[in-house]
Amino acid sequence: MLFEDGNFGLFRDGFLRTVELSAASAVLALLLGTLLAAFRVSPVPVLRSFATVWVGVFRNTPLTLLFFAVTFGLPRVDVHLSAFVGAVLALGCYTASFVCEVVRSGINTVPVGQAEAARSLGMTFGQTLVQIVLPQAGRAVLGPMSSIFIALPRNSAIAGAFNVAELYSVQQTLSERGYAIFVLFFWVALAYLCISAAVGLAFRRLEHRPAVAR
Amino acid sequence: MTETADSGPKALVELTGVNKHFGALHVLQDINLTISQGEVVVVIGPSGSGKSTLCRTINRLETIDAGRITIDGEPLPAEGRELARLRAEVGMVFQSFNLFAHKTVLENVVLAQVKVRRTDRAAAEAKAHALLDRVGVAAQADKFPAQLSGGQQQRVAIARALAMDPKVLLFDEPTSALDPEMITEVLDVMRGLAAEGMTMVVVTHEMGFARSAANRVLFMADGRIVEENTPEAFFTNPRSDRAKDFLSKILRH
Ligand SMILES: Nc1ncnc2c1ncn2[C@@H]1O[C@H](COP(=O)(O)OP(=O)(O)OP(=O)(O)O)[C@@H](O)[C@H]1O
Ligand SMILES: [Mg+2]
Numbered sequence: 502m503l504f505e506d507g508n509f510g511l512f513r514d515g516f517l518r519t520v521e522l523s524a525a526s527a528v529l530a531l532l533l534g535t536l537l538a539a540f541r542v543s544p545v546p547v548l549r550s551f552a553t554v555w556v557g558v559f560r561n562t563p564l565t566l567l568f569f570a571v572t573f574g575l576p577r578v579d580v581h582l583s584a585f586v587g588a589v590l591a592l593g594c595y596t597a598s599f600v601c602e603v604v605r606s607g608i609n610t611v612p613v614g615q616a617e618a619a620r621s622l623g624m625t626f627g628q629t630l631v632q633i634v635l636p637q638a639g640r641a642v643l644g645p646m647s648s649i650f651i652a653l654p655r656n657s658a659i660a661g662a663f664n665v666a667e668l669y670s671v672q673q674t675l676s677e678r679g680y681a682i683f684v685l686f687f688w689v690a691l692a693y694l695c696i697s698a699a700v701g702l703a704f705r706r707l708e709h710r711p712a713v714a715r
Numbered sequence: 716m717t718e719t720a721d722s723g724p725k726a727l728v729e730l731t732g733v734n735k736h737f738g739a740l741h742v743l744q745d746i747n748l749t750i751s752q753g754e755v756v757v758v759i760g761p762s763g764s765g766k767s768t769l770c771r772t773i774n775r776l777e778t779i780d781a782g783r784i785t786i787d788g789e790p791l792p793a794e795g796r797e798l799a800r801l802r803a804e805v806g807m808v809f810q811s812f813n814l815f816a817h818k819t820v821l822e823n824v825v826l827a828q829v830k831v832r833r834t835d836r837a838a839a840e841a842k843a844h845a846l847l848d849r850v851g852v853a854a855q856a857d858k859f860p861a862q863l864s865g866g867q868q869q870r871v872a873i874a875r876a877l878a879m880d881p882k883v884l885l886f887d888e889p890t891s892a893l894d895p896e897m898i899t900e901v902l903d904v905m906r907g908l909a910a911e912g913m914t915m916v917v918v919t920h921e922m923g924f925a926r927s928a929a930n931r932v933l934f935m936a937d938g939r940i941v942e943e944n945t946p947e948a949f950f951t952n953p954r955s956d957r958a959k960d961f962l963s964k965i966l967r968h
Contacts, residue, residue: 544794618813618872621774622827622879623803625796632830636817 503688508675515671516692522588522667523654523696529593530653534600539630541605552601559598564656567591568663588660596653603645607638640708647704654696668692724751725787727883727914728773733782735768735938742768744938746782750883753912757925757946760935761961766918769935770887773916774805787882803831806876810888812868814860814875820847821856824875832879839878846874850904866897870904883914890921920965922950934958 503509540552559567571587582590611634619629661670672689676682728750735743742765750756758766771777772784775791775798784791786805792798815823824843828834834842847853850870852863860868869889876884886905890898902924909915909928919925925932925946932949934942936957942949953959 612813614809614811614813615815617776618807618809618815618875619827620799621776621802621805621807622875623799623801623831624827625799628830632826633815633817 508680511674512668512671512688512692515666515668518585518666519654519657519668519692520696522585522592522657522660522665525589526592526596526657527650527653529589530596530600530649533593533597535604535635537597537601538604538608539627541601542608542630543626556598556601559595560602562595564591564595564659565662567595568659572663584660584664588657588663588665592653592657592660595656596649599649600646603642603649604635604638606645607642608634610641611637643704643708647701650704651697651700654700655693658693724753726750727752727754727787728916729783729785730773731783733772733779733784735765735772735777735779742938743772743779746940748933748940750914750916753914754931755909755913755915755917755929756931756933757929758916758918758933758935759920759925759961760933760941764935765938766935767887770807770885770916770918773883773885774802774807776807799831803827803879804882806879806881806884808869808872808876808884808886808889810892812860812865812872812892814868814872816860819857819859820852820863820871823860823871824878827875828878842878843874846877847871850874851900864897865893866900869893869897869901873901873904873908877908883916884908886915886917886919888918888920890919922965926950934961936961 503512537552537555540548541556543549568588568591571582571591572584575582575587615633615637616629619633624632657667658669661667661673668689672685675685726749728748730746730748733743733746733748734741746769758769760766768777772779773786775784786801789801791801814820815826818826821840821843824846825836825839828839828842829836832839844853844856847856850873852867852870852874855863855867855871860871863871873884873889889905890901893901898921902921905915905917905924906928917924917929929946931943932946933940934949934953934955934957942953942955942958944954949958950962953962
């Protein structure tokens, strides 16, 4: 069935859209999450509170609700985004809150003496974090981080319900055309599995890199 | 000409009316202390008397509640870049070494030169090699800290602090995490620095070091400087009961 009537093209486009959506959200989540973690350990109280509230809000809101907010809430305040950008925003902000907590707990595994030594040499807060603390937090962070980024492509399926023609929405389109639902699910599930496996494998390789293993 | 002769050596570190609390605990009580250029001050006292805290306030790793601290005439800034700049002038050597675990020995000594002082890499490496040679660990330059003995690590930590050309060096019990046979090698490096005129504040219970290298001994108890004197006078003839009691305890061992 996958190879009939140009279905494969549809399927392939959906697959690529899912990969794009996941990759863009992952980049946003990683950058934003690390920044938020830096805020949470910063000496500036306003930044600390900001990050705490952010994590509290985004981690505890169902992802579907965030998609609703982006799709129907933002246009009300005159912010008009394409469905794809909106989905990246919702997924990225949601995932960032998890990344933030993982990075923060990673930071806490680094002995305080490391940061104190850096500060006593005259390094700024940013230099201390980037040069000394984050590289040493990396090892502790990889495991939990891989769980987050394996979950991300699966979470991205929600975007299908909000006008993004990604993998999961292809299943809906095709089942409306009357194809057997089990067969469809099989191919879709297999595609998600491939993505997750690829992400998992990438993290596994990172963990075994000697520079990180130290 | 006459002016400088009269005023004596320049005051490098000045603490005036410094007070600090940890919650209800009054760890530093009305500390007044002036350390002159080239002076070596040893701080001793019972556990919990505030020696580490005193040391750490001088480069603001601990904030103070009241009072004033100046380094070479400049008051310690509150936070941010100004503070970082002044911290670079005050080297610190920790009890647990705190070498950057993910960097090689060489990189430990190079990093802050490049990032803080903006020295170019080649010059920073040359200086690092010279300093590592001076503290006797040149052969370890490419190893990671965990591959070195405690004594070697502490000497690298001293080289790392020296790389910033600090005006004053703070040592918080630099030898108390070391096996006895490694203590001497670290103290020898410190004696060398003292002899070259480095201004140093050293928290230590190494009496031999205090006698041979210090100009002054401060005895702290309960957050106060109870007694200060030359090492000779302090060890042979302590005035306060607290100091007598403390010395009798550590000398017994
Ligand atoms: N971060 C902190 N929070 C709360 N209390 C602290 C903190 N750091 C130190 N203290 C307390 O302050 C007091 C003084 O501590 P400090 O480390 O300055 O003593 P010390 O003279 O260096 O002792 P030691 O010889 O054991 O190193 C101690 O009672 C200690 O428990
Ligand atoms: Mg101490």
